[in-house]
Amino acid sequence: MSAIEQTEAARPRGTRLPRRARRNQLLGAAQEVFVAQGYHSAAMDDIAERAGVSKPVLYQHFPGKLELYLALLDQHCEALLQSVRTALGSTTDNKLRVAATMDAYFAYVEDEGGAFRLVFESDLTNEPAVRERVDRVSMQCAEAISDVIAEDTGLSKDESMLLAVGLGGVSQVVARYWLSSESPVPRDKAVALLTSLAWRGIAGFPLHGADGQPAAEGH
């Protein structure tokens, strides 16, 4: 029944808000519910109740449940992409770049509201619109990373994309693990560890051979 306890929004259910503010408030309520319950378990009734309004107002601001979800998804995809791009552009020292990017993922995941779940743990990936957005942000992040890799290692576009996806994957997976497991390792230390791992790994691909072949590979 009361799976969601009202933490901060306990509107007396009678306040009149300007459109923009109401919309933002609805987005906030929707985010809380979607994050807590996932898309499918979240009912529009829950979101309306959480926001302290009735259902019709929800439908006066958003055409439907999917669009509401997509609005949040777009918002947080954009935020992730911005964070990653900012981190990558914050320096030209590649090791610091790795550290900054890793930290960006941790910050993103740790960000209040747990909005990262909408991007990384969506339960609506079968919806093409959702799939498209999630895939797109992954690709854009990977491309931003792979540009640096390709330039500094001489690897082909395809190969550097593989590595970039890997680095992004490490960051995302470990950050989520670190958060959910409440690891005793503090965030700084975790980031430093992962940075060390990733940097040693990626720095092993200098442009040694002009043919793009990295270094000695077994077979």
Place this chain on the structure above:
Amino acid sequence: MSAIEQTEAARPRGTRLPRRARRNQLLGAAQEVFVAQGYHSAAMDDIAERAGVSKPVLYQHFPGKLELYLALLDQHCEALLQSVRTALGSTTDNKLRVAATMDAYFAYVEDEGGAFRLVFESDLTNEPAVRERVDRVSMQCAEAISDVIAEDTGLSKDESMLLAVGLGGVSQVVARYWLSSESPVPRDKAVALLTSLAWRGIAGFPLHGADGQPAAEGH
């Protein structure tokens, strides 16, 4: 409408099967539908139709949709765990271990039927039973990896778990990307690249400093 075309199972809908065989056939049909459409979009009608039987038969073999899904999930979680453990135990050469494990993930993902989606891309993670299984197999894989790491680097359990989760994450994320993007990089080459990345990264954590601090860290 006809999102799923019958590829091999076009039962004339009149065959009589012994219980065990029917059950396995139902599991196969369910896997195809769940993989193709995800849990929520998959209807019991679809699965029954795919198997060439009527709905009541499904319910004579499984109590409900969730149990059917869990049966498949357990099956493929177990398969992944076995693959990873086998790979880790296949050699004592750590570099080969990394390669073997990486390859295990690729093989798992490339395995016919796309069953990896049930584990890595489930849209039912809000269901506690599913969440528990997915988390458990992730943790078990990571622990198997971290045991090796902890032993060979002298890092603490928590720290080696972070790295292990990272290595597992790389494998899983890149394998999925490699498969879905149909990268021109052949599988051997992709595995070699990732192995190189991971091995250089992880091999940089020898027990250098007795204090557990890896190497020079910027700040």
Place this chain on the structure above:
DNA sequence: ATAGCCGTGGAGGTCAAGATCGGCGTGCAG
């Protein structure tokens, strides 16, 4: 001050999908 208007609220419609009941045909024992 008062009349009108616009946004809010509760109650209800619709539909999809999970879960289930009475018949049917087949194969075997006596």
Place this chain on the structure above:
DNA sequence: CTGCACGCCGATCTTGACCTCCACGGCTAT
């Protein structure tokens, strides 16, 4: 030959969630 048991099917029920219709109360212009 015949009755019985078993597995299967068509048709149906019900629940739950998304999405709208009729009454109410606060703001504005004269």
